Amino acid sequence: MARPEQLTVYGAEWCRDCRRSKAVLDVRRVDYVYVDLAAQPARADEAEALTGRKTIPVLVFPDGEHLVEPTNAELCAKLDRAGL
Secondary structure, rough: OOOOOEEEEEEEOOOHHHHHHHHHHHOOOOOOEEEEEOOOHHHHHHHHHHHOOOOOOOOOOOOOOOEEEOOHHHHHHHHHHHHO
16 A cells, blocks of 8 residues: 555544544644545555554554554654654
């Protein structure tokens, strides 16, 4: 799977952790592509291929690193390292 050009978030609106991670990104005004797995269930295979898990949210960064169900602190630390 090719690296994304910008941050990609795989999630679903029913997922509280997904909403929380998106809120962190929104507060920090980080641009991202949101893949709604409830609306596009076939794309869940992409997230699972990266992580080996079916857990969401999955955040995939342009540097190839990904986070699965990050805490706010973990997400903010990664955003800081990425200069976002």
